[in-house]
Amino acid sequence: MTRTRRAAFAAAALIAALGLAALGVWQIERRAWKHELIAAVDARIHAPPVAAPGPDRWNAVTARDDAYRRVTASGIFRHDRETLVQAVTERGAGYWVMTPLETRDFTLLINRGFVPKDRRDAKTRAAGQVAEPVTVTGLLRATEPGGAFLRSNDPAAGRWFSRDVAGIAKARGLGKAAPYFVDADAAPNPGGYPVGGLTVVRFRDHHMVYALTWFALSALSLFFAWRLWRIREA
Template sequence: MKRRLLTALALLFAAGFVALGIWQVERRAWKHELIAAVDARIHRPPVAAPGPAEWPGISARNDAYRRISATGRFRHDRETLVQAVTERGAGYWLLTPLETPGFTLLVNRGFVPTDKREAATRAAGNPGGTVTVTGLLRITEPGGAFLRANDPAADRWYSRDVATIARARGLGRVAPYFLDADAVPNAGGYPVGGLTVVRFRDPHLVYALTWFALAAISFFFAWRLWRPATLRSNSDS
């Protein structure tokens, strides 16, 4: 009886591992479709930044990393520095509100090093008047889980959480996404745009092979448990 129970458990585990392996294969196919879609978006000509009528339909799957452009005036007095680690080292992303006709759009103008944290040290890079900015549409980062929680009261920011930044800066009718500016240089040198890293983790094949290997081991143990009983039955006959 004990042997039968262990055999049944081994088969149950094997079935579960097979199901997990199949799920990872499906996830891998989905991830590859997403990577192909994002790659296509990045290389398309820019379109106008989505306005309020389009906001309800924006999603990470369909809109992340679309090339967009917007025209307006920067509110440099309401900029936000978000801690970042880039290929240029540690520093900050500089998010500045861009007032466009009808709504405000947060623009990640790029990277500034720690010694350029104070606005006065990079004033030459803050354009006045009407500007047109082109870059990639990015979905808001509400923080939590793997990101430290923002502390608006202390003006410490660790994620590009559009809604929270908008409230802290007193902005009205803000787009639910932000724009990562492209690499067009500005007169003052900082911030440095065009540092968006478009990379997707794709470990699903390794995961699938791991689950299938565990399934094979479970099937092997089930066979070993079942085999002695079969041999005894044959010898008794």
């Protein structure tokens, strides 16, 4: 290998080392952001509940600033328009029961909780189909449009794989529906179903591992650059 080619390879290795180091720094910054997000979500979950955002605030509701905020709303459930969304939980496979709550000013989709497959039919959990006005407390959740991995929602067939607020509202003919839904808390429902309070709050946090990987690759590239330069000098 000529000295010119060795110099070119050394320069390329040095540039690669700088790029890999930059990726490591980026992962450190991502880790700091993720920890801030986790702290913010934890604070929302444990804060006193506030009124569910009404129509005048819908445009300001975002997943970044409002997801997992404890909210409360009062109204009457429209059980005749409930939607079952396929779910896998710590209790096994079954469905989320998404029921419209008609408040004074708007309609709010409530994820009342989980039911196993043998409780799919509302008649098997009739005691939980509360008719009187209720107050629901839970966590504000961002809509889940489209469906699940490799499985698209099929409104015409009544098959739902994600809690798609706009899709469910359209399929069920809900007027003035909030663009988010609420996961009901663990307050027991009559008859025991649906089972609320099963929200899983978990964030992947592997940024330090990624950062160390990028820094290690950067160090390796820097070593190769140094070796090539030493050979050139020799």
